[in-house]
Amino acid sequence: MQRFLAAPDIDFDAIRHELGVSEDYGADAQAEADQAIDRCVADRDDHTDLPVVTIDPPTSMDLDQAVHISADDDGFLVHYAIADVAALVPPEGALDQESRRRGTTIYFPDRSVPLHPRSLSEGAGSLLPEQTRPCVLWTIRVHPDGTVGDVAVRRSTVRSVAKLSYAGVAADAAAGRLHPSIAALPAFGDLRQRVALERGAVELDLPDQEAVHDDAGWHLELAPHTPADRWNSQLSLLTGMCAGTIMADAGVGLLRTLPPADPDAVQELRNAATTFGVDWPAEATVGQFLAGLPPDRPTTLALMSLGATLMRGADYLVLGTDRAGDPPSSPLPPEKMVHAAIGGVYAHVTAPLRRLGDRFATEVCLAVTAGKPVPDWVSRALPTLPKLLRSADQLAASADRASIDLTESVLLAGRVGQTFDAVVLHAATEHRPAQVFLGDPAVIAACDGSPPQGSQLRVQLTEADPATRTVRFAPARAS
Known part of the structure; x- marks a missing residue:
């Protein structure tokens, strides 16, 4: 495909250096990762006969999740295997401490910097095809009306039979040739999405702005979500809601929360x-309105972008202890535990190779469902996690924004004065300029003046500076 604008080379090392992100984990942490062994092997059930599959981007090697889903008269039976990172990381050891310092995998256009060394995240801990791996297996019954029935969570071993991609699954579904292990995934995903919208969930279908490299060099594009992305996300949402409910009912754990949208923003x-x-x-x-917008209209992108502003204030909430590790003085009201965009109680448990908190929340769920005390090393860590996770989220967002800003400025450098077609995503306010979106290259940048939101206009590039990673436009003058 011929790109309108491409750059032969972009160096993202300066951003990694600026943000202090590297793959130096320290000798002790690296050694623990290289020598990782399953410390919970005696506690495992054997589910290697269950033909689970993974669904990830084609180049991914840090495979957190594997699934098998079947349909019957009672609805759907979901088996969702999650990499058992806690079994491979010695509690409170060097690797544990290093992962707490990092908090999350940081993604750059040219490569990621993993939360854990690659020998673990892309090796011993990853649910790679044709490899027997330790996992935490969630088995969830979903009734024909989309409600949740029985939930079980336990340590197990699985052996993935195939590594699938989102685009491949979407194409297979359209052609009627889905892998048997996920033949029921589209019906399950559509059902759970409909139920989510009915309970008030808000699911933004904004395409991802990505810097991509191919034979022509670096370019920017919008990567729309495939149907497989949406179906697969319902698996993680289902599991996260089950985990959140387990911890909320027990009064101990780590939730992901979001307050209701501000009425003025709605x-x-x-x-x-x-x-x-x-x-x-x-x-x-709100969710039903946004989900019903036609994808091919410029106003849809503007409305979806505005819808994203409703989801402000996401945070992490520790249950069972206060910040000092002591029991709370009074129980939290239920509304404080809810994630408003999901429409229920929710927790992160499905990506422990890439997110720190998932490892600890999973251990709480395992203990609670087995009727056992939460491990001491987990209880000691819980009060410290929200601060670590907030910092990690901010770092990941900074890395993503800086990488896109750099790519935009490099692609447009030397083209100051040229004009482009654009759509206004956000009108100017007292505190920020208007934001416009260009289709090709897929650039989002500031624009002078006061063009109305959702309007289409011709803009002129007034600044493109790779040194400051700045791009700016102004409404083009009529010729």
């Missing part, structure tokens, strides 16, 4: 829909 979205001439049925929730 009204702003409604006003924008009216301005654009987009109908918002009176009975439709």
Whole structure:
């Protein structure tokens, strides 16, 4: 495919250096990863006869999840195997401490910097095909109406039979040739998405802005989510809600929370829909309205971007102890434990190779469902995790934004004065300039003036500086 703009080379090392991100884990932590052994081998059930498969980007090697899903008259039976990182990382050892310092895998366009050394994250801990691996196996019954029935979680071993990709699964589904292990995935995903919207969930289908390298060099593109992305996300959401419920009912654990959207922000979205001439049925929730928008209209991207502003204030909540590790003085009200965009109690447990908190939340779920005390090393860590995770999330967002900003500025350098077609994502406010989106290259940048949100206009590039990673436009003058 011929790209409108491409750059032969972009160096992201400066961003890694600026952010202090490297693959130097220290000798002791690296040694623990290289020599990782399963310390829970005696506690495992054997499910290597269960033909689970993984669904990930084609180049990924840190495979956290493997799935087998079947349909019957009672609905769906989901087997969701999650990499058992806690069994491979010695509690409170050098690798544990190093992973707490990092908090998450950091992604750059040219490569990732993993939370754990690659010998673990892409080796001993990864659910690679045709490899017997330790896992935490969630078995969840979903009724025909989409509600959850029995939930079991236990340590096990599995052996993935195939490494699939999102695009491949979407293509196979369209052709009617899905792998037997996930033949029921589309029906399951559609059902759970419909139930989510009915309970008030908000699922933004914004495409990802990505810097991609091919034979022509680096370029920017929007990567829309495939149906397989959406189906697969329902597996993680289902498991995360089950985990959240287990911990909330037990009063101990680590939840992911989000307060309800500010009414003024919802009204702003409604006003924008009216301005654009987009109908918002009176009975439709925010989530139902956004899910029903036509994907091929420029106003949809603007409304989805505005919808993202409703999801502010996401945080982590520790149950069972306060920040000092003592029992809380009073129980939390249920509304403080909810993730508003999901429409229920929720926790991260499905990506322990890439996210620190998942390892600890999973251990709580294992202990609670087995009727055992939460391990001391987990109880000691829980009060410290929210601060670590917030910092890690901020670092990951900074790495992503800086990488995209650099790519935008390199691609557009030397083209100051040229004009482009754009859509206004956000109108100017007192505190920030307007933001416009260009289709090719897929650039999002500041724009001078006061162009109305959702409008299409011709803009002129006024600044593109790779040294400061800055790109800026202005409305083009009529010729």
